[in-house]
Amino acid sequence: MDEDVLPLMSSGIETMAFLNQFVVHTVQFLNRFSTVCEEKLADLSLF
Incomplete structure (x- = not known):
């Protein structure tokens, strides 16, 4: 049985x-995708 x-x-x-x-x-x-998105949004917010 075992x-x-x-x-x-x-x-x-x-x-x-x-x-x-x-x-x-x-x-x-x-997590990588989120990091890339956050970096791109931060770059856009500087302009």
Whole structure:
């Protein structure tokens, strides 16, 4: 019975690791995008 449970747990862990990596990369992209937007808005507000 334990043999049947282990692959399911391993698969779930791999799925969570993939999802976690996706979220981290997405948040990093959004943070960089936000920084660029703020810098451009600050440059525009100087004129």
